[in-house]
Amino acid sequence: MNASVSDAVQRVFNFSAGPAVLPLPVLEQIQRDMLALPGVGSSILEISHRSPQFIDIANEAKARITSLLNVPETHDILFLQGGSRLQFSMIPMNLLLEGQPADYVLTGSWGKNAEKEAVKEGKVQVAWDGADCSYNRLPKQSELKLDPNASFVHLTSNETIEGVQFLHEIEAGDVPVVVDCSSDIFCRPLPVERYGLIYACAQKNAGPAGVTMVIIRKDLLQRGDAELPGYLLYRNHAEADSMWNTPPTFAIYVMGLVAKWLQEEIGGLTKMESLNREKSSLLYDVVDNNSDFYVGHAEADSRSLMNVTFRLPNADIEKKFFAAAAELNLTNLKGHRSVGGVRASIYNAMPMAGVRALADFMQQFADDNK
Ligand SMILES: Cc1ncc(COP(=O)(O)O)c(C=O)c1O
Structure with a gap:
């Protein structure tokens, strides 16, 4: 993160579905x-x-x-x-x-x-x-x-x-x-x-x-x-x-x-696509490796690179998940009000570090709450 920005404000990893994160150099x-x-x-x-x-x-x-x-x-x-x-x-x-x-x-x-x-x-x-x-x-x-x-x-x-x-x-x-x-x-x-x-x-x-x-x-x-x-x-x-x-x-x-x-x-859209595939795989892998805890919404061959949607065993655990994530500055993870669950929007501007932080948190949370 650029020193002038990090000194002035604490930016979170914002998984909002939109309006959403913008690239830091653009801001x-x-x-x-x-x-x-x-x-x-x-x-x-x-x-x-x-x-x-x-x-x-x-x-x-x-x-x-x-x-x-x-x-x-x-x-x-x-x-x-x-x-x-x-x-x-x-x-x-x-x-x-x-x-x-x-x-x-x-x-x-x-x-x-x-x-x-x-x-x-x-x-x-x-x-x-x-x-x-x-x-x-x-x-x-x-x-x-x-x-x-x-x-x-x-x-x-x-x-x-x-x-x-x-x-x-x-x-x-x-x-x-x-x-x-x-x-x-x-x-x-x-x-x-x-x-x-x-x-x-x-x-x-x-x-x-x-x-x-x-x-x-x-x-x-x-x-x-x-x-x-x-x-x-x-x-x-x-x-x-x-x-x-x-x-x-x-x-x-x-x-x-x-x-x-x-x-x-970034170097163009082919590069962007491969980064997006890498980012989304980090999250889908945690879902797949903990299928007794996380239930992905989309079938594997229809999964979005942009909006990763899944559920936890019940609403209470989901609430705990959002609160624990927010403590780590991982924000706006609630699914759309019409469907509930978790939605991590990982658009182009979401840095790899943000997705890694979320994937690590998800694994830890599953280990602690299974
Ligand atoms: C796929 C898709 N289409 C349409 C819309 C509606 O866009 P707007 O709010 O700019 O009218 C959205 C907004 O969330 C969207 O995600």
Whole structure:
């Protein structure tokens, strides 16, 4: 830890599901730039979104994301607001075609939330629903009931609450695949060219709350009806280079810094993925080696690299687990209120040392409480 930061404040290992931990070098850069951006004389919070200085910052963020994810010329990157929840509505509003329903793959709470909003906009079909297995696994390709005539197929790459994650692509023929990557964008290289639309709110793996990134195939921009309210039409944002209205300038600036950190300090997304695999294995190994004490939620081949979910023998022991963890500065480990249990969110910015500390604690706690 940087001496200036450790002297001033005690940072905990924060396993929050979002808003979540940010890379320390990014926080330090924000701190340095907060009174005045170098050469600008004002902070990022005080300059116009139309100033050449901010346009440079936004362009750099876009350029870094383009090279990190290898975004092809066929796709546009938009910086929007309203969180991923607004995308649950904007996607069907813009992409549903007359007489062609959308297919939704329900792998957990967020997929269900997305579908709940989509049905308000038009005809939706459920291509697979993991309710029967409590959303503890992903579907096999052969289980998906995909309609070759669908307007699009929607899936959630990482279910933040249940802790199941697609680490492979699905096959949907010519139907555009739309994917909610809110809690795993930048966790691995993504073949962007295979997707019609990728969206991610920033506050888990890419920056602070306030900006939602949408990467959309350019031909799909033509689908939206011009009569839609202006903000809700992707085309308006694409034509105005995400300046149709005042964009979330601070959040875009931080997202750019996170992308820079991934490129320059981590060494890109292939490296990030191998670190994420190493980090998540540390925790899953403790769960597997103590299966008489910890019960993992997700089946082994569906496990998330980002959100590790498991239960202890009963609620009292879980309470004791959270209290003992907090004493060691391991915080925000409670599972989502809808499912309970433990959830350790180990996004890109969670250092290996934090995961090691949690794995050691889990082993010790199991030894002491079995
Ligand atoms: C996978 C996923 N999708 C969507 C959302 C909703 O994002 P927002 O709160 O930015 O609307 C979340 C937030 O937790 C999420 O984890």
